[in-house]
Amino acid sequence: MTIPRLSAGLLLIAGLAVTFAPNDAEAERRGKESQMLLIGIDGAEWLVIEDLWAKGYLPHLRALVNRGVRAKLKTEYGKSPVIWTTIATGVLPEKHGITGFVVATDEGDVPVASTVRKVPALWNIATSAGLYVNQVGWWGSWPAEVISGVNVTDKVQAGDANVVQPKTWETKIKGELAQINSQTYKSMFPGEQQFAPEDRVVAHVAPTLAASGYDLMVMYLHGSDPNSHRYWRYYRPQDFPGVAVDAAEAAKHVDRIPKAYKSIDQVIGRMVESSGTDTNIIIVSDHGFHALDEPIVKVVIDLDLVLAKLGYQTRTGEKIDVAKSKASAYGSRHNEVRKRVRFYVAGRDAGGTVAAADVAKHRAELEKALLTKVTYASGMPVFGVEDALPSDKAQGADFVVVVLDDGATKELIINGAPTSEPVKGMVENSGGHEGNPPGIFIAAGPDINTKAVMPATLSIHDVAPTVLYGMGLPVGQDFSGKAQTALYTDAYRQAHPLKTVPTYGTLRNTSEVSKSQDDAEMLKQLQELGYLE
Numbered sequence: 001m002t003i004p005r006l007s008a009g010l011l012l013i014a015g016l017a018v019t020f021a022p023n024d025a026e027a028e029r030r031g032k033e034s035q036m037l038l039i040g041i042d043g044a045e046w047l048v049i050e051d052l053w054a055k056g057y058l059p060h061l062r063a064l065v066n067r068g069v070r071a072k073l074k075t076e077y078g079k080s081p082v083i084w085t086t087i088a089t090g091v092l093p094e095k096h097g098i099t100g101f102v103v104a105t106d107e108g109d110v111p112v113a114s115t116v117r118k119v120p121a122l123w124n125i126a127t128s129a130g131l132y133v134n135q136v137g138w139w140g141s142w143p144a145e146v147i148s149g150v151n152v153t154d155k156v157q158a159g160d161a162n163v164v165q166p167k168t169w170e171t172k173i174k175g176e177l178a179q180i181n182s183q184t185y186k187s188m189f190p191g192e193q194q195f196a197p198e199d200r201v202v203a204h205v206a207p208t209l210a211a212s213g214y215d216l217m218v219m220y221l222h223g224s225d226p227n228s229h230r231y232w233r234y235y236r237p238q239d240f241p242g243v244a245v246d247a248a249e250a251a252k253h254v255d256r257i258p259k260a261y262k263s264i265d266q267v268i269g270r271m272v273e274s275s276g277t278d279t280n281i282i283i284v285s286d287h288g289f290h291a292l293d294e295p296i297v298k299v300v301i302d303l304d305l306v307l308a309k310l311g312y313q314t315r316t317g318e319k320i321d322v323a324k325s326k327a328s329a330y331g332s333r334h335n336e337v338r339k340r341v342r343f344y345v346a347g348r349d350a351g352g353t354v355a356a357a358d359v360a361k362h363r364a365e366l367e368k369a370l371l372t373k374v375t376y377a378s379g380m381p382v383f384g385v386e387d388a389l390p391s392d393k394a395q396g397a398d399f400v401v402v403v404l405d406d407g408a409t410k411e412l413i414i415n416g417a418p419t420s421e422p423v424k425g426m427v428e429n430s431g432g433h434e435g436n437p438p439g440i441f442i443a444a445g446p447d448i449n450t451k452a453v454m455p456a457t458l459s460i461h462d463v464a465p466t467v468l469y470g471m472g473l474p475v476g477q478d479f480s481g482k483a484q485t486a487l488y489t490d491a492y493r494q495a496h497p498l499k500t501v502p503t504y505g506t507l508r509n510t511s512e513v514s515k516s517q518d519d520a521e522m523l524k525q526l527q528e529l530g531y532l533e
Contacts, residue, residue: 043225044285068444090464232431239291280445288437340397380407
């Protein structure tokens, strides 16, 4: 397969100059090496895969396992960006810098980005070794770093700058967004949420890049995770013996998880075909999935609209008229379960008219109204109330309102009148990965030992060193896992004794926040999936 080779020169990685100067011997070595393809599938679970295999589905995953190796992949941390960055870098979170879904700033939480990661990822390491690398869709890969090949980040559909490197490819891919969002890809990855559109980008772009050849290609697909969170009880109602399932809802959602897996399997099939037979393929997931103890309903409510309907707030469009209002959901997002309420107190809050001496009286009246005059259409209460914790007070709360979910409906009854205006969404999750259920590990290719038995300790920490070893590159001595050399054939191991380097160093000493145009939407989805409050 023809691979675009690099000439000697300088490559800028996140502002750092990295020298690459492949000599004739190195070019000859690379010409004889098999390609390496690493595919990440968020939340892929063996139970689902085996069930779909039994029904004749997922032929491409089945074919890879039939000619390769499968295992469970131990995981930890419970937060996808932390796990995926650990997989991509080989070092612990405290070293790579990504320790959660978001970074706290003075303006609020911001989703993680490539500028938060402090150390090189596989695509940086391989680039600096003079290899040709493509990256497509990895969590937290935006803004795009310059690498030897094409770097397609997870924000192509967000409308941001620097979503693809090089710029010629950014122009090309942005010019194909209408095709990417056509019915062909929408049928594979339905929905308007961020995760589905980005999977469409991967499905469209990755096979094209693969067909041109590469030394290393890294790609990521997400759709199996949110669908498993949302629809597990419809896919596996036997996991919820005491929970009634509406027949119409069941019919609507029973195929959601299988469809997500089938679509991902289609993309894998295209990648196998485009990459050719001389490719070592490793597929991993960050965690598995299981049923929650019971479905969790999350109601997304605009408390300010409720306060307005109770007479505690006057609004002009979206703006609160402080001089004519008594209270607000002070800095509380609609998705938050615990909402902070603050009175507009004269002398404390600009424009406030509530006397400090009257705060206790107004609080008692408002609490009574929230508890007795606001219900779901089912008759169940919408809110509970709590005293503000020190952390709530630090954010300006006088007391806290808690959104309840028992008997939740999209319609509220406020002062006896029905209204759906304050309810901005209602999401039910029935699948989760509490307790860190293991993910999947699949490997197949010309250098893979089909008789290899992976150890029970195989974990997310072993992926990066195992990939690097399979490319003939050194493994960092500061990696948190180890290269599973037994995965490869005797011939490969004899030709490639394990090499190490002390470290692959750092890209930056401090994390930097990058803000995307879809940050608010991303935060909303993470909250709906239960990852954030």
